[in-house]
Amino acid sequence: MVYSLGYRRPARISRTTSLDSLSGTEKQKSITESIHSYSSGMSLGIPEALSFDRIISGGTCPPCTTRDFMNYLKYIELAAENLQFHLWFRSYCNRFDKLPETEKALSPTWIVQHSEAATPVRGTAFDPQADAMFKGTDFANEPKVREVSKEKDPYFTPPDTPNSDVLRETGVSLDSYEATVSTRTRDAHTQRAIRAFEGAGLKWKPLTIQPYREEVTRIISIYIADGGARQLNLSSKERTKLLHALQNTTHPSAFKDVANTVEWSLRCQAHPNFIRWTICNGNRPRVVFARGLGIGGIVGGLIAAVLITLSSAGRAWRVLSLIGFFIGISTLIAAWKGMCVVLHGMHHRHLRPWELFASDDEPESFDIKSDSVESFATQDSTNSFEDEPWVAKYEKRNLIRKVFDREVWIQEPALRQIQDTIFLQAILGALVLSFIIVGIFCAVPHGGYF
Structure with missing residues (x-):
């Protein structure tokens, strides 16, 4: 099952968008519209199954869990503090509501x-003239504590x-x-x-x-x-x-304005970017490699079509170049959207660099009802990751190894459905373009050069 063939993945939303231009009422309105927009089944290329609230509440599978969202904000967007604060605030509101009256x-x-x-x-500046005027009266500006000797x-x-x-x-x-x-x-x-x-x-x-x-x-x-x-x-x-x-x-009402600002940033910027990034099933070296294969397939089909056209072979033989055009164009379209068709055929994805060297005892997600959110959000550690062991280890891996890195099965059904839709779009687009190109070559007269 796939989505509509007119589906478009979420657009990249720049973080340079100024929040100062939006008032508190406008932010709250945007948040409300973002929540209600999923009732129609799709919002900005994001299905209801991958909505922000569904991810935060723990209703999704890898690679779309709260932990995955946190890792994306930490390592890609460099703004994990927004989600950390948002998780703490939700937990804080729940705990505050349970307090005795x-x-x-x-x-x-x-x-x-x-x-x-x-x-x-702010502190009032000292005025010597005023001090001299009120000297000796009850309004004198005299210090309560005398100067202390060293x-x-x-x-x-x-x-x-x-x-x-x-x-x-x-x-x-x-x-x-x-x-x-x-x-x-x-x-x-x-x-x-x-x-x-x-x-x-x-x-x-x-x-x-x-x-x-x-x-x-x-x-x-x-x-x-x-x-x-x-x-x-x-x-x-x-x-x-x-x-x-x-x-x-x-x-909790004291945090209302700041909580709205943080939630607006998460819902309207970080969340669409996270879904767009998660749709990519391969790392950057693999995607670049797939684009190269797509271009190579198109070039191969073009060479075959030119040679057959210049030869004395019949027009029907020129249809063979359709294979190269079809493979090359479909691969290029999918790779242009961050997908590798080979990985998609198995519904696999590459492990992220920080996942390659992660420990097995690391929790997969946060439970909004547990104390883990509170303890994690109130830690005094920074979100800097330059000193994490995986950074140096991943940089030492050669390019070939990165292209054929470790793979894992995609567990989230909604994400597989999105990828199936993009794959089908790539197939149909490649068929149409391939037939058009081959049709043009078939209309060219025989060359008869060999």
Whole structure:
């Protein structure tokens, strides 16, 4: 069974498309249209069986699983952080909904208007004239903590809280001392989150009693803060609005704008590109090799047709050149769409370079209902792969070995159906073009040269 003969694989969508030109309402509308468009059976060359939600929910087989999608984003698109954050956010929403109402009340729903109306308050500059005017009054701008001499620097005191006499001698209040020690003992994630808030002109004042506050702090450090291990590609406005919301609540609604941006990028850009890339059943050396064979078949058919035409053989013999034209054109059409007809005949595909040297105990996909999503998404590891062992090993493989690399059966039925459709299109297109070319040669008079 194949799809319509007019089927076209998903078009390549450039990642240079600006998200800033779309408002939050337009992004949400695009997401909704993307979800409902699969009800007709096909959307942008993607069948319902390979829809974004079907892949994320684990309803597909290799090579179209969530793990395959993640590998594509990591090694090809270089944007795995979007899917990692999206998986975490879906898991976070599910876990937050299961909390008792008493805990949910600690993190109220965040209204978008609050974020848009809020203006970050930065530190006020010191004005000497104003300070002199209000000197001696209750409005004087006097520091609460006096300057500390280097000999009695509180940063060099032991971690144990000193008595009040020692603090009195140094001129440091107990609150100031405890804040200093607390800052020094915070972990790296908290420190990075603090710098993110300060960079956006906000103060670090989250309520620690709110549910999942520590986890949200890690998410800010990994995905939101500048220099994070998996920093999202967000605008300054989006980042500031998100941080302001997370100042007040850990409710999933605080992530609404950023979650929509990430989901829009996944649904409308990454997902169509992933399906287009997955349709290719051979690696690049194999596809280039197949294109060469296709061109060689066409050249062979052309040579045969010219020689027979110039000879004294009958016109019927010129039909033999149809074989070369048919094989060459069909192979070239399929290879132009990234497919090798030899691999397709067995419904095989080449293993990806990172799959050739992968361990057997690596999980095949993510379960959105399990804790594996949370633990994976909150890891502090980067998405860089230049140091992974397979990179050097694959570069050492010679070209011939890459062309005839290891193969594996394609398990996803919908993907095999797409490839069958493309193969049939290549066959029909080759037949039509071959008959036209051979017909032209048959109309040429005898050469009679030999």
